Amino acid sequence: MLGPLPELLQHCAILLFVFWEKCWKRSCSCSVCHFLWQKGSVNQYPWNKNEMFLFRAALAFAMRDFTNGEEFGVSDIHPCNETQRVSFWFVVTRPKTMDLVDKGTVEMAIKKSRNRINGAFLLTDKTLEFDGIYPTLAAPVSPDTPPWLIVFGVVMGAVSVGIIALLVYPLVQRKLKKNMDADDEDSDEETGVKTAENGANDGIYNSTFSDDERFTQM
Amino acid sequence: MRLVLPNPGLDLRIPNYEDLEKMEKEDGDRPKWDNKAQYILTCVGFCVGIGNVWRFPYLCQTHGGGAFLIPYIILLVLEGLPLLLLEFGIGQRLRKGSVGVWRAINPYLTGVGIASMLVSLLIGLYYNTLIAWIMWYLFNSFQGPLPWTQCPLNDNRTGFISECQQSSTVDYYFYRVTLNASASITDSGGLQWPIVICLLAAWTVICICYIRGISTSGKAVYVTALLPYVVLAIFLIRGLTLKGAMNGVKYLFTPDVDELMNPTTWLDAGAQVFYAFSLAWGGLISFSSYNPVHNNCMQDAVILTIITGLTSIYAATVTYTVIGFRATDKYDTCISENIRMLLNGFELPEDSITASNYNAALHHLNSSNPDTVFGLDIKTCDMQKLLSEGVEGTGLAFIVFTEAITKMPGSPAWSVLFFIMLLCLGLSTLFGNIEGVVVPLKDLNLFPKKWPQEALTGVTCLVSFIICLLFAQQSGLYWVTLFDNFAGSIPLLTIGLTEMIAVVYIYGIDRFNEDIKFMIGKKPCIFWQISLRFTSPLILLVILVFYLVTQAQQELTYLVWDPDYDEFPTLASVPYPSWINVVIFVLAGIPSLVVPVYALCRLVFVRCKKKMNYLNTVSASEASCLFHQCTFVMVGIKCNIF
Numbered sequence A: 001m002l003g004p005l006p007e008l009l010q011h012c013a014i015l016l017f018v019f020w021e022k023c024w025k026r027s028c029s030c031s032v033c034h035f036l037w038q039k040g041s042v043n044q045y046p047w048n049k050n051e052m053f054l055f056r057a058a059l060a061f062a063m064r065d066f067t068n069g070e071e072f073g074v075s076d077i078h079p080c081n082e083t084q085r086v087s088f089w090f091v092v093t094r095p096k097t098m099d100l101v102d103k104g105t106v107e108m109a110i111k112k113s114r115n116r117i118n119g120a121f122l123l124t125d126k127t128l129e130f131d132g133i134y135p136t137l138a139a140p141v142s143p144d145t146p147p148w149l150i151v152f153g154v155v156m157g158a159v160s161v162g163i164i165a166l167l168v169y170p171l172v173q174r175k176l177k178k179n180m181d182a183d184d185e186d187s188d189e190e191t192g193v194k195t196a197e198n199g200a201n202d203g204i205y206n207s208t209f210s211d212d213e214r215f216t217q218m
Numbered sequence B: 001m002r003l004v005l006p007n008p009g010l011d012l013r014i015p016n017y018e019d020l021e022k023m024e025k026e027d028g029d030r031p032k033w034d035n036k037a038q039y040i041l042t043c044v045g046f047c048v049g050i051g052n053v054w055r056f057p058y059l060c061q062t063h064g065g066g067a068f069l070i071p072y073i074i075l076l077v078l079e080g081l082p083l084l085l086l087e088f089g090i091g092q093r094l095r096k097g098s099v100g101v102w103r104a105i106n107p108y109l110t111g112v113g114i115a116s117m118l119v120s121l122l123i124g125l126y127y128n129t130l131i132a133w134i135m136w137y138l139f140n141s142f143q144g145p146l147p148w149t150q151c152p153l154n155d156n157r158t159g160f161i162s163e164c165q166q167s168s169t170v171d172y173y174f175y176r177v178t179l180n181a182s183a184s185i186t187d188s189g190g191l192q193w194p195i196v197i198c199l200l201a202a203w204t205v206i207c208i209c210y211i212r213g214i215s216t217s218g219k220a221v222y223v224t225a226l227l228p229y230v231v232l233a234i235f236l237i238r239g240l241t242l243k244g245a246m247n248g249v250k251y252l253f254t255p256d257v258d259e260l261m262n263p264t265t266w267l268d269a270g271a272q273v274f275y276a277f278s279l280a281w282g283g284l285i286s287f288s289s290y291n292p293v294h295n296n297c298m299q300d301a302v303i304l305t306i307i308t309g310l311t312s313i314y315a316a317t318v319t320y321t322v323i324g325f326r327a328t329d330k331y332d333t334c335i336s337e338n339i340r341m342l343l344n345g346f347e348l349p350e351d352s353i354t355a356s357n358y359n360a361a362l363h364h365l366n367s368s369n370p371d372t373v374f375g376l377d378i379k380t381c382d383m384q385k386l387l388s389e390g391v392e393g394t395g396l397a398f399i400v401f402t403e404a405i406t407k408m409p410g411s412p413a414w415s416v417l418f419f420i421m422l423l424c425l426g427l428s429t430l431f432g433n434i435e436g437v438v439v440p441l442k443d444l445n446l447f448p449k450k451w452p453q454e455a456l457t458g459v460t461c462l463v464s465f466i467i468c469l470l471f472a473q474q475s476g477l478y479w480v481t482l483f484d485n486f487a488g489s490i491p492l493l494t495i496g497l498t499e500m501i502a503v504v505y506i507y508g509i510d511r512f513n514e515d516i517k518f519m520i521g522k523k524p525c526i527f528w529q530i531s532l533r534f535t536s537p538l539i540l541l542v543i544l545v546f547y548l549v550t551q552a553q554q555e556l557t558y559l560v561w562d563p564d565y566d567e568f569p570t571l572a573s574v575p576y577p578s579w580i581n582v583v584i585f586v587l588a589g590i591p592s593l594v595v596p597v598y599a600l601c602r603l604v605f606v607r608c609k610k611k612m613n614y615l616n617t618v619s620a621s622e623a624s625c626l627f628h629q630c631t632f633v634m635v636g637i638k639c640n641i642f
Helices: A005-011 A014-025 A049-067 A103-112 A114-121 A147-183 A187-200 A207-213 B017-025 B036-047 B050-054 B056-062 B065-094 B098-105 B107-139 B162-166 B169-178 B193-209 B214-240 B245-253 B257-261 B263-276 B283-289 B297-346 B358-368 B370-376 B383-387 B394-406 B411-443 B453-472 B476-486 B490-520 B526-553 B580-615 B620-631 B634-639
Strands: A031-035 A077-080 A087-092 A128-130 B557-560 B572-575
Touching (some): A049 A077, A049 A103, A049 A114, A147 B193, B036 B297, B036 B411, B050 B056, B050 B263, B050 B297, B050 B394, B050 B411, B056 B245, B056 B263, B056 B297, B065 B257, B065 B263, B065 B297, B065 B490, B065 B526, B098 B283, B098 B411, B107 B169, B107 B394, B107 B411, B107 B453, B107 B490, B107 B580, B162 B169, B169 B394, B193 B214, B193 B453, B214 B297, B245 B297, B245 B383, B257 B263, B263 B490, B263 B526, B297 B370, B297 B383, B297 B490, B358 B370, B394 B411, B411 B453, B453 B476, B476 B557, B490 B580
Antiparallel strands (some): A031 A128, A077 A087, B557 B572
16 A cells, blocks of 8 residues: 555654654554545645644544543644655654554544544545544434335325226216116116017127137037 | 138138128127227337337347347338238237137137237236336335445444445345345245235236226326336436437447348347237237227338337437446546546645546556556456446346436436336336236136126236246246246247248238228238248248257356355356256247147047047947047036137
8 A cells, every 4th residue: 555664664754763663563553644635626635734733633632532631732643754645654652651552542542533533624534534444334324114115005005096996986887877777767668669679670780699600610 | 822721611700891890880899999099009008118128229239239220120121010910900800819810710720829828928927027126116216315326334334235345236236135136046035025015016006007908008008108208208318418428329329230240130130029019929919909990000010110110219329328328437437446546556646647647647657667556456447348238138227227327416306217117118018918818818718708807807917916926036036037038039939920820821811911901991012912921931930940049059047146156246157957947848838839739639629529429329338438538628628718
């Protein structure tokens, strides 16, 4: 990623050289920090000494918050090897004693106050990356009743109502028709007329009957 | 040179012209179309299906882009058009569903109708499963953000589930959340309940749309046949305004004339035309039998051909605008990722590498620090590869398109529109399908005569739903693919070929010409004569033979979703188990073999009956011997199939 540690050691400020040596021997209690650029609108995070001061202050706050009171100050955070793309290493020392704080503690402190650190820079987990510290992701919002069940319910309800309506409608129609026929007192006369018609009419085309004849005789 | 096989008693079986005129005047109990528009829309809906969206564009693009249109249109006219006229004409003339028509032409040919019914049933089963999946996606589109935009988190909430991480959110959603696909077809797993519910919804919707036959489905087609065109128009406008859409369209239509020399191109074009027209399913014959006798079926065939051809091209254009957009988006993301890695790796300032100077910068860095560049693991971004990715079948709808939709602003709305369009396309095809199943069942007297249409539809839908539960298992995807490959290919070609031979050589092309003259007023011209007699049967025969040859040579393998596979997320190619041969025989062999087997059985039955009549005059021992001979065909008598 950034190259092996010994190479970086050479670029470090002499003031912190001692600490870097200790760092290497203790198999790294350093932390790496990347300020990534934001896609789209802001191309590059505007970086200057004041921003670095803010970072150190935020990190000191995080250490204080985690260790519950140990008075870390801005001078206890030591960045080094800043690059143009805004990435740098840093180490944390204990106040007063100048002992290195180990990586694990620093990581946990950062994890705890990640939101606050992000907020200080108006950045997000994606644009402010601490190497080796993975942000816990927000779980996707899942509503209590899955929406698909609601839509399914609506569709099935509509379809069931439709089926029942289509099945019941002709029955209701038939009942109404029967009632109308019962009310009709000329029914006897009508049937009489009908039979006469049947006799007079020589051939009402009965397709069902003719159909049967059309099958080949065996 | 009029080759017509002897066909005694044909005139007794079919209504003559006077009977037809009489039937026309009277109000028979046969269903009728309310108006011509309903009939045309139903046929268009039947022919234009999901295949137009997800099969034709893929074929077009793989077989030389714009050049593919040449074999497609040629075969549309030479193969599709005559078969359409044949099915329309024979249905309108004989006024019966598919079984009735073939039985009337010759009782020995009833097998063709039964085969059509079986094929329609098998296709309908897996087709409705696709509808169920589409419904699932539709139901899940009513939320923002869409559920396939995010992976679920893993246990310690620092990342996503590995299966999702390795593949993609849309893959994971389709294969795991929706289908919960097992790793092989033998591993059936349990029932996947969301799919069962969606299958229930799908079959219920079909049931209600077809509950009174064409009197209800004829009204439903106003929506199901027209809505897809509206949605395609909306998508076309949206698609053309997306970035990279023209890349897709150009990719689709760039002609590669060399592909025309490849016989597979012509084969695929022929097969696509055949399936696109839903020929040999029996539905078209049924639909045209509800027409008035003097309806101009020749004009209908031409109209339908033109509409289907244009719709295929239209749908292909829309599909490829969206595919082009997705490919361009992925390409841009790939380039940005590479730029970011380079900037990070070389600690360069922001904006020193942009998309425009990316290639030059990469080349420069590679020549100066090749090791570092190699260590960064830069992926090559290939636009052509992205354009050709997974763009056929279910992969197109459920993976490529869903991914593209998530990148459009207002994705839930687009998702709803897209899946409603697919739903309508599928439903309108299913109407023809279920017509091709219910009407033959009625003609074969497998239902009691007293049952109303509602009961027939209800029972068919219920039984189909129960059989469809096979596809609701975790291995359901593989069963659907199996059915797609085998149930709808060889049997349809066989039936289509038999239909042509039956009408031209057994019914008689002369008689058919006279019928057309009676119905429309003029005989079919020389083009129809030649194509019906020679070219269409020949083309079908060639396609069928080639298909059989290629299928026989192919190894029986299928693609599975296996997270344990080395090259996951690529689908693993796994051989089928040995018992799959039985299933393939049931799917492809039985419908194809019904035609000759039925004719044979009937022959035996006829002989038997003659002997039974003779039984009265022979001795008892002879009688018992003959009786045993005839016992196996007793089933036929009971079912009144013969």
